[in-house]
Amino acid sequence: MALIACPKCRKRISDKAESCQHCHEVLVGDPEKIRTGARIKRIEKSARLMTYSFFALIMFIAGIAYSGMYAETGASWDKWGSQIVSGVGFIWYIVLRVQIMLFKKEKD
Ligand SMILES: [Zn+2]
Numbered sequence: 117m118a119l120i121a122c123p124k125c126r127k128r129i130s131d132k133a134e135s136c137q138h139c140h141e142v143l144v145g146d147p148e149k150i151r152t153g154a155r156i157k158r159i160e161k162s163a164r165l166m167t168y169s170f171f172a173l174i175m176f177i178a179g180i181a182y183s184g185m186y187a188e189t190g191a192s193w194d195k196w197g198s199q200i201v202s203g204v205g206f207i208w209y210i211v212l213r214v215q216i217m218l219f220k221k222e223k224d
Pocket of ligand 1: 123140
């Protein structure tokens with residue numbers, strides 16, 4: 117009897133179980149299929165995190181660049197707005213990187 121990760125809640129369950137004892141997800145079908153399903157979900161989540169972190173980085177860089185262009189004109193909505201955008205992008209990027217790091221540590 118082997119332990120696999122539940123495709124829904126990702127807790128450890130027996131590959132012989134017909135349903136997850138944690139979230140009650142029904143797991144009928146062959147374990148290889150379930151494992152593949154869980155793997156696909158992982159890849160999709162990973163791709164989503166990577167896409168978000170890409171957008172966060174773009175926000176950060178675009179905000180900095182835009183703010184730099186308006187640096188000489190003094191305080192303006194454009195300048196403050198772009199600084200806020202870059203700040204949000206930066207924080208979002210850091211949060212996503214931490215999520216990606218934790219996600220990669222997670223066992224299959
Ligand atoms: Zn579950």
